[in-house]
Amino acid sequence: MSFRNLPLAEIQEPDKSNLFTPEIRESIEASIAKYPPEWRQSAVMPALSIVQDANGGWLTRELMNEVAAYLDMPAMSVYEVATFYGMYDLEPQGRHKVCVCNSISCLLNGSEALIEHIEHKYQVKPGETTRDGRFTFKEVECLGACRHAPAVLLDKVYHENLSPESLDKLIDDLE
Amino acid sequence: MTDKINIEIDGHVCEAAPGEMIIAVADRAGITIPRFCYHKKLSIAANCRMCLVEAEQGGRPFPKPVPACATPVGEGLKVWTRSPKAIEAQRGTMEFLLINHPLDCPICDQGGECELQDVAMGYGGDVSRFAERKRVVMDEDLGPLIATDMTRCIHCTRCVRFGAEIAGVREMGATGRGEDMRIGTFVAHTVSHELSGNVIDLCPVGALTSKPYRFSARPWELIGRDGIAPHDGLGSNLRLHVRGNRIMRVHPNDNEAVNETWISDRDRFSYAGLYGDDRLTAPMVKQDGAWRAVEWTEALTLVAERLKAADAEDMGWLMAPNATLEELYLAQRIARALGCPNIDHRLRQQDFSGDAVDPILPWLGVPVGELELQRGLLLVGSDIRQEQPLLAHRIRKAALAGARVFSVNPLTLDLNHEATQFVGTPARMLDDLAAIAKALGVGGSSAIRARIAASEPNEAHSAAAASLAEAGGLGAALILLGALAAAHPDYTALKALAQAIAEATRGRLGYLPSAANSVGAYLAGAHPGVRSGAKPAERLGLSTAAMLDQSRKTLVLWGLEPDLDLMDPTRAMAACSNADFVVACSAFQSPALQAAADVLLPIGAFAETSGTFVNASGTWQSFQGAVPPPGEARPGWKVLRVLGNLLDLPGFEYRDGAEIRDELAALCADASFDNSPRGDFMPAGQAIDSGLTRIGTVPIQALDGLVRRAPALRGVRMPGSEFAVYLHPDQAQAEGIGLGDRVLVRQEGGSTEATVMLDARLPMGCARIPAGVPGSEGLGSLIGPVGLERLTDSAATGEK
Numbered sequence: 001m002s003f004r005n006l007p008l009a010e011i012q013e014p015d016k017s018n019l020f021t022p023e024i025r026e027s028i029e030a031s032i033a034k035y036p037p038e039w040r041q042s043a044v045m046p047a048l049s050i051v052q053d054a055n056g057g058w059l060t061r062e063l064m065n066e067v068a069a070y071l072d073m074p075a076m077s078v079y080e081v082a083t084f085y086g087m088y089d090l091e092p093q094g095r096h097k098v099c100v101c102n103s104i105s106c107l108l109n110g111s112e113a114l115i116e117h118i119e120h121k122y123q124v125k126p127g128e129t130t131r132d133g134r135f136t137f138k139e140v141e142c143l144g145a146c147r148h149a150p151a152v153l154l155d156k157v158y159h160e161n162l163s164p165e166s167l168d169k170l171i172d173d174l175e
Numbered sequence: 176m177t178d179k180i181n182i183e184i185d186g187h188v189c190e191a192a193p194g195e196m197i198i199a200v201a202d203r204a205g206i207t208i209p210r211f212c213y214h215k216k217l218s219i220a221a222n223c224r225m226c227l228v229e230a231e232q233g234g235r236p237f238p239k240p241v242p243a244c245a246t247p248v249g250e251g252l253k254v255w256t257r258s259p260k261a262i263e264a265q266r267g268t269m270e271f272l273l274i275n276h277p278l279d280c281p282i283c284d285q286g287g288e289c290e291l292q293d294v295a296m297g298y299g300g301d302v303s304r305f306a307e308r309k310r311v312v313m314d315e316d317l318g319p320l321i322a323t324d325m326t327r328c329i330h331c332t333r334c335v336r337f338g339a340e341i342a343g344v345r346e347m348g349a350t351g352r353g354e355d356m357r358i359g360t361f362v363a364h365t366v367s368h369e370l371s372g373n374v375i376d377l378c379p380v381g382a383l384t385s386k387p388y389r390f391s392a393r394p395w396e397l398i399g400r401d402g403i404a405p406h407d408g409l410g411s412n413l414r415l416h417v418r419g420n421r422i423m424r425v426h427p428n429d430n431e432a433v434n435e436t437w438i439s440d441r442d443r444f445s446y447a448g449l450y451g452d453d454r455l456t457a458p459m460v461k462q463d464g465a466w467r468a469v470e471w472t473e474a475l476t477l478v479a480e481r482l483k484a485a486d487a488e489d490m491g492w493l494m495a496p497n498a499t500l501e502e503l504y505l506a507q508r509i510a511r512a513l514g515c516p517n518i519d520h521r522l523r524q525q526d527f528s529g530d531a532v533d534p535i536l537p538w539l540g541v542p543v544g545e546l547e548l549q550r551g552l553l554l555v556g557s558d559i560r561q562e563q564p565l566l567a568h569r570i571r572k573a574a575l576a577g578a579r580v581f582s583v584n585p586l587t588l589d590l591n592h593e594a595t596q597f598v599g600t601p602a603r604m605l606d607d608l609a610a611i612a613k614a615l616g617v618g619g620s621s622a623i624r625a626r627i628a629a630s631e632p633n634e635a636h637s638a639a640a641a642s643l644a645e646a647g648g649l650g651a652a653l654i655l656l657g658a659l660a661a662a663h664p665d666y667t668a669l670k671a672l673a674q675a676i677a678e679a680t681r682g683r684l685g686y687l688p689s690a691a692n693s694v695g696a697y698l699a700g701a702h703p704g705v706r707s708g709a710k711p712a713e714r715l716g717l718s719t720a721a722m723l724d725q726s727r728k729t730l731v732l733w734g735l736e737p738d739l740d741l742m743d744p745t746r747a748m749a750a751c752s753n754a755d756f757v758v759a760c761s762a763f764q765s766p767a768l769q770a771a772a773d774v775l776l777p778i779g780a781f782a783e784t785s786g787t788f789v790n791a792s793g794t795w796q797s798f799q800g801a802v803p804p805p806g807e808a809r810p811g812w813k814v815l816r817v818l819g820n821l822l823d824l825p826g827f828e829y830r831d832g833a834e835i836r837d838e839l840a841a842l843c844a845d846a847s848f849d850n851s852p853r854g855d856f857m858p859a860g861q862a863i864d865s866g867l868t869r870i871g872t873v874p875i876q877a878l879d880g881l882v883r884r885a886p887a888l889r890g891v892r893m894p895g896s897e898f899a900v901y902l903h904p905d906q907a908q909a910e911g912i913g914l915g916d917r918v919l920v921r922q923e924g925g926s927t928e929a930t931v932m933l934d935a936r937l938p939m940g941c942a943r944i945p946a947g948v949p950g951s952e953g954l955g956s957l958i959g960p961v962g963l964e965r966l967t968d969s970a971a972t973g974e975k
Contacts, residue, residue, distance in 0.1 A: 010345070061362065074345035079361045083350040 009040065009072040019070045024054055028070065041073040044081050048088055057093040057136075086140045096135040096174045099153040105146035110163070114150055115139060117164035122171075134174055182252040197243040197254055198226055208256050209265060209294045211272075211379045212331040213244035216436055217340060221245035223331050225272070225294065227264035229255040240264035262298075269298040272329050275310045276380070283327065285381030288394040291329060312357055318365035319890035320372055320440060322389050328358050328382040334374040341437070342368045343571060343591025358382075367893055369564040369875055372443040376426060376436075387447055387887040388424040392416075397423055400801040403788050404434075404442035405497045405781040406878055407563045408688030409543065410790035411438045415446070415782055415801045422446045422782055422802055432544050433790065439564035440891070441875055441882050446782065448884030449805075455764045455777040456806025466769060471807065475814070478774055479821035481756045485729040487514035491722035493741075494520040494701045495734035496690035497879055498811065499786025500795075501835040503692065503699035504707055505815035505827075506733060511706070512824045516716030517727070519703055520696040522741050523658065523689060523873070523946075525956055527718035529667035532854035536697045536709040539566075539791035540653060540685025540850050547572040549653045551646025551680070553611075553639070554582040555673055556604065557657020557687055560589065561875040561893075566687065566791065578651075579642040583607045585659060585870045585958070586943060587936035589894070595639060600868055600940040601663055601958055606630055608672040614640035615679040620855040623671045643680040652682025658689050658873065662742065662957040671856035684850045688791050690879065695789035698843050708842035711853075726753035733760050734778070734811070736880055738767035738952040745925035745955050747771075760814060762804075763880050767952065778811040779804035781881055785832040786812070793848050797836060867910075869922060870943045871957030877947035898950035900963065901934040901943040909939075912965050920944060921962040922955035928966065 013019065020028070031046035047067050052059050064082055068075040082088040089097075100106075100114050115126070118137050122130050126139040145151035148160030152167060159170055179190050184197070184206050191200040196219065201208050212223035227240035233251040240261055243254070255261055273295060280286045312325040332349060335358060339345045346368075350361050360366070375385050397416040402425075404411040412428035425446050427438040458474035459466045482490070492510045494503055503520065510518045521527075541549070546569035559567040559582075567590075574580045574592035582588055583597045583604050590596075597607040609630040612619060614637040619627045632640070646652035654673045663669055677684040688694050700707035703716030717725070723746045730751060737747040751757050751771035759772035762780035769775070778784070783804040787797040800810060812832050819827030829835050874896035876888040883889075895901060900918055902910070912918060916931045920942075927950060937943055946957050954961075 074339075076345045076348035076361065079350050080348045083355075083361075084352045 009038070010074050011072045013069040016070055019066050020051070021054075024050055025070075032071075041071045041077070044071055044073065044078060045085070047071060048078070048082055052088060057097065058089040058091060060090075086138070089136075092129075094129040094133050094136040096155050097138055097153075098135050098171065099138045099140040099143070101141075101143045101145070101149070101151045101153075102139045103142035103146075106143075106150040109149040111150035113164060114152065114162060114167055117167070118171075121168070135171065180248065180250050182248050182250075182254065184254045185256055191248045193249065194247050197228065197230070197241075197246050197248055197252075200248055201243065201254070201256065206256060208243050209298065210244060211290060211294075211329060212333060214333055214336075214377060217333060217336040217377075219245050220332050220336065223272070223329065224268045225265065227261060227268060229258045229261040229264075265298050266300070269295060270300060270304070273299055273303065274305045276329060277309060277326055279327075283324070283381040284322070284384040284389050285327075285378075286393070289381060290379035310354065315359045316365060317360075317383075318367065318371075319887050320386055320444060321366065321375060322384045322386040324382055324384070325358065326382075327380045329380055330356060330358060331379055332358065333377040333379070334358065334383060337374055337377055338366075338368075341373070341568065342370050344368055365892075367891060369439050369441070369560055369893070370437060370568065372440045373427075373437050385424060387444060392418050392423045401428060401798060402782055402801055403691070403796045403798045404438065405691045405788070406441050406445065406882060407439070407565070408539070408691065408693060408791040409434060409563060409565050410691055410788045410794065410796050411442050411565065412796070413438065413442065417801050420802050422449065432542065433794065433796075434565055437565060437568065439875075441564065441878070441888065444887045445882040445885045447886055447888075448881040449762075449780055449782070451763075451884045451886075453764045453884070454805050454808070455761055455775055456808055457777060458807060459775040461769075461773045466775075471809070471817075474774055474776060475817055475821055478758050478776070479818060481758075482509075482513060482729065482818075483822060485513075485756065489728040490515040490517060490731070491717065491727035491729070492518035492701075492731045493522065493719060493722065493733065493735060494518065494696065495740065495879065496520045496522065496688070496693045496696055497788075498692060498696075498701075498734050499784060499832075500692060500695040500699050500789060500839060501786050501832050502733065502784075502811040502815060503696050503701040504835060504839045505812055505819065506731070507700045507707065508826075509815060509819055509822065509824065510731075511700075512819075513822070516703055516712060516714050517722055518701050518716060519719040519722065520693065520701045521661070521689070521719055522735060523957060524661045524666065524719065525664055525742050525958065526666040526859070527720055528859040529670055529852075529856050530704050530715065530718060532852045532856055533670075533704070534686075534850045534852055535705060535711060536694070536846055536848050537686040537850055538694050538793050538848045539687065540655070540683040542792045543569065543790070543794075546570060546653070547576065548651060549573045549646065550578045550649055550651040551643040551653070551682065552578060552580045553643060553652075553654045553673075553676065554580070554584070554588075555608065555654065555656050555669060556584060556660025556663055557582070557655060558584070558586070558588060558659060558872055559655075559657060559687075560591075561872065562658050562689075563687055563791075564875070579639075579646065581639045581643070583611075585868075585938065585941055586872070589936070595635060597635070597639075598936075598938050600938055601665070601870075602865075603938065603940075604663070605665060605668055605672065607636065608669065608676065610636040611640050611643075612672055612675050612679065615644060615676060617675045617679045619675045620671065622855060622857050623668060623675065626668070626672075627675075640680075643676065643682060647680030647682040650681070652677075652680045653685055654680075654682055655685045655687055657687045659870070659958070661689060662871065664956075664958055665858055667856050668858035670852070671858055674852060674856065686850065691790070692788045694791060694793055695787065698789055698846060699839060707839060708844075709846040723747055723750040726750050728755045730754045730757045731760070732757065732768075732772065734762070734880070736761070736763070736765050736767055737771050738765075739877070739883070739947050740879065743956045744946075744952050745923070748952075749924075760811065761880070762808065763884065765880075776814055777804070777806065777808035778814055779808055783808070784810035784812070786810075787832075787836050795840070797833075866940075867906075867961050867963065868941050869954070869957070869959055869961035870937070870941050871946035871951070871954075872943060873947045873957075874945050877945065883947070895934065895943070896945060896948070897932075898929060898945055898948045899932045900929045901932045901937060903935060903937045903939055903941075904933045906937070906939050906942070907931060907933055910963055910965075912963065917966045919964040919966055920954060921964065922959060925953045925955050927951070927953035931963075
C-alpha cells in the first residue's frame with residue numbers, strides 16, 4: 001500500500017555497521033545501488049532473499065526487523081512484504097525446498113498427480129517438512145513456466161515436464 | 176490555481192478543480208456514491224472497489240466501470256453513478272465483500288450505524304450464493320480503548336492509513352495475501368497513541384469498536400447533542416451521544432478550522448469520569464471536622480455570610496482554566512465587587528514576575544488552521560503531544576510539508592516527525608534560547624542582554640536561527656511557549672528570549688493555552704491584572720503563587736483539586752489549612768478537598784452545564800448542557816448567580832447563560848488578540864539550583880479531575896505517565912541508584928516515596944517526576960530542586 005503523503009524513510013538506526021555480517025551488507029548494498037538513493041526500501045525483496053538464504057532458508061522476526069532498520073523502513077512494511085510472497089518462509093525449513101506449481105497450466109498437465117505422489121510417498125502435506133529434514137514440500141502459485149508444465153522449483157532451479165517418476169529421481173538426488 | 180472545469184454527474188453539472196477525484200466532486204454536490212476505503216483525510220487506496228461508476232470522457236466511454244475515488248476529473252467528463260452498468264458493478268463488489276463478512280449484525284456493536292450494513296441494504300442480494308466456509312480471523316488486543324472483531328474486517332485499510340499518515344506510527348498493516356490477508360499489528364502489541372480512538376470512527380464495519388461503550392447501547396437509542404471538549408486548548412467539537420440522562424459515548428463533529436474530523440482519546444473517553452462514585456451530589460458543610468449534607472439555601476447563605484464578613488483583601492479565588500467563560504466572568508464579578516482583586520486561573524505557573532508587562536490577551540498567535548502553514552516552528556517548554564494532541568498533529572502536518580521544527584525542552588520529546596531538539600536542564604533551556612538569539616544577532620533588552628552576550632551558539636543553534644529567520648522572512652515562523660515553559664522558575668526570561676527571537680526572525684510568538692478556556696479566562700477577567708473584556712485592571716491583585724505564599728484567610732476554589740491541579744500541591748494544601756474559611760465548588764469529591772475545604776458546593780461538570788470556551792486561537796464556542804448534573808449539583812453559573820443575589824450585588828438577575836455571555840461579549844467587543852508585551856520583560860533572574868531539578872510533566876490523562884477519573888484512560892499505559900522518578904541512566908549511576916529502586920523524593924517541605932525508572936531521553940541534572948497523578952500530591956513545584964535518597968530496605972521506609 002502506498003502512503004503518498006509521507007516521507008519515504010523512517011530512520012530507526014543510522015549506524016548500519018552493527019546489522020548483519022559484512023558479506024550480507026555488501027550484497028544488500030549491491031541491490032540498493034540499483035535504485036535512487038532515497039529509495040533504499042526498494043531493495044526490500046532482494047534483501048529478504050539474501051538474509052533468508054544466509055539463515056538456512058527462513059526468516060525470523062528479528063531478521064525482518066533488522067532488514068527494516070537497514071533499509072530505513074517501518075518493520076510493519078517488511079512484515080507485509082514477507083508474508084505476501086510465497087518465496088519467503090517464516091518457519092524453519094528442511095535442507096531443500098520442493099515447490100510444486102499448482103496454477104492452471106500445471107494443474108491441467110498433471111501437477112495434481114505430482115502433489116498426490118509426494119504427499120503419499122514422503123508422508124508430507126504442503127507446507128510440511130519430511131521427518132528426516134531433507135526437504136520442505138510447498139505448493140506455490142504460478143511459476144511462469146506454463147510452456148513446459150508441470151513445473152517444479154527445486155531450491156533455485158526450475159525442472160519442467162515432470163512426471164512422478166522423474167520428480168522422484170530429482171528428490172532422490174537431494175542429500 | 177488552474178481554472179475550474181465543469182463535469183456532469185448523473186446529469187447535474189458540477190464545478191470541479193482539474194485533478195480532483197470524482198467522489199470528492201460528487202460529495203460536494205450531494206450525490207451519494209457508496210464507499211468503504213475512501214476517506215477525505217486519508218490517502219487514496221482504491222482497494223474496496225465499492226465506488227465503481229460508469230464514466231465517459233469527451234464522448235468516449237471508459238471500457239470498464241471506474242473507481243470514483245481514484246479517477247481524476249477532466250474536461251468533458253460525464254459520470255453515471257446509478258446507471259445499470261454502475262449498479263451492476265456495485266452489486267458485484269457488494270457480493271464479494273459479503274462473502275467473508277459474518278452475518279452477526281444482531282450481536283455486532285456497529286449494528287445500526289454500520290456503513291456495510293447500510294450499503295448492503297441498498298446493493299446487497301437477498302441470498303448469498305456463497306456456500307463455502309467463511310473465513311475466521313483471530314482478534315487483536317489493541318489495548319483498553321479499542322475492541323476488535325477482526326473476522327468482520329473488510330480490508331478497507333483506513334485504520335492502517337490512519338496509523339501511518341495521521342498518527343505517524345506504522346503499527347498496523349495488512350499481512351498475508353488473498354484469503355489469508357489480515358489487518359493487524361502482526362507482532363501482538365497494544366496501540367498507545369493519543370489519537371488512536373479515531374480508528375473506531377474510521378472503521379466502516381464492526382471490526383474496531385469502542386471498548387468502554389461496547390454492548391451498552393444501540394445507536395437508535397441515542398440522541399446526539401453538540402459539545403465542546405473541556406481539556407486542551409483546542410476545544411474540539413464533539414457529538415455527545417446521550418441516552419436518558421447519561422452520556423454513552425463521544426464522537427467528533429467535523430470542524431475544519433478546529434479539530435478537522437479527529438478528536439484525541441482524552442476528549443473521546445473522558446466522559447466516563449462523570450460516572451465515577453466520587454461525584455459530589457449535595458452541598459456539604461464541615462462542622463467540627465465532620466461532613467454534613469445540607470440544603471443549597473443553607474450552604475449558600477453560609478458562604479455568602481462568610482464572604483461578606485471576610486476581609487476582601489485577605490481573600491483569594493482560584494479558578495480552574497477549564498471553567499466556562501460564564502463561570503469565570505461571574506466569579507470575578509463577585510470577587511471584584513467584594514473588593515478582592517486576587518483571582519487567578521494560572522494554576523500550574525511558577526514565575527509571575529512578568530505580570531505587569533505580560534500581553535493582556537495571550538493566545539496561540541495564529542488561527543489553528545494556519546499552524547500547518549508555518550515553515551519554521553520553535554517549541555519552547557512543551558511536551559506538545561501530551562499537552563495538545565491535535566495541535567501536535569497540525570504541527571506534524573507542517574513538518575511533513577517541509578517546515579523545520581525545533582524544540583527547547585527539559586526532555587527529549589517523542590515526536591512523530593523530523594525535529595531538531597535542544598534538550599537541557601531548565602537553566603540550559605535559557606542558554607539554548609539565548610544562543611539562538613545571539614546567532615540571530617539580537618542585542619535584547621537590558622534584562623536579557625547579559626545572558627545573550629554570554630552565550631556561545633554552536634552549529635545547531637546557528638542552523639535553527641537561520642531556518643527560523645528564513646521562515647520568518649516568508650511570514651511563517653512561529654515560536655510557541657507551552658506548559659513546561661509556564662512551569663519554569665524563570666518563565667519571564669523564557670518569554671523575553673522568545674519575544675526577542677520572534678522579533679529578530681519577524682516571526683510570531685504564541686502561547687499554548689494550558690486548558691480549554693485559558694484564553695477565555697483573560698477575556699472574562701479571571702486574572703489578577705486583567706478585568707473583563709481583557710483590559711488592564713486598575714489594581715493588580717495577587718497571583719496564584721502569591722495567594723498560596725501569603726496565606727489568605729478566605730479561599731474560593733473553583734473546579735480544581737488542590738493536591739493535583741496546582742503548581743505546588745504541598746504549599747496549596749498548607750494554604751488551605753491555614754485559611755479560616757475555604758469554599759470549594761467542585762463536581763467531584765476527594766479526600767484532599769474534604770481536608771482542605773469547609774464548604775463543598777456541587778457544580779455540573781463537562782456536558783452538564785451550558786457555557787462557552789474560547790480556544791487557543793480565540794474562537795468562541797458555546798454549548799448547551801447535554802445531561803442534567805447528578806443529584807443536587809447545579810450548573811456553576813447558576814450557583815454564582817444565586818451567590819451574587821445573596822450578597823446583594825446588583826446586576827445578577829440573569830435568566831440564562833446566554834445573557835451572561837452576551838454581556839461579556841459586549842465588553843470584549845474591542846478586545847484584540849496581541850501577544851506583544853506591554854513593556855520590557857524584567858526577569859527576576861531567579862537563580863536556578865545547580866543540583867538535581869524536578870521536571871514535573873503533566874501526563875495526558877492527568878490534566879484535570881474529569882480525565883483523571885475516566886477508567887478506560889487510566890488503563891492506557893502511555894509511556895512515562897506512571898508516577899515514578901525517571902532518570903537518565905548515567906544520572907542514576909551518579910546518584911548510586913538503579914532501575915526499580917525505591918527512593919525518598921524530597922522537595923521543599925514535602926516528601927514521598929517512588930520507584931526509579933530509567934529514561935535516556937532526559938538530560939543530566941534532571942529527574943522527571945510526573946505531576947497530577949496519584950503519588951505526586953506530597954511534592955512541591957513542578958520544576959524545582961529535588962533530592963533523592965535511596966531507601967535500601969523496608970526498614971528505612973518505616974523510619975519515615
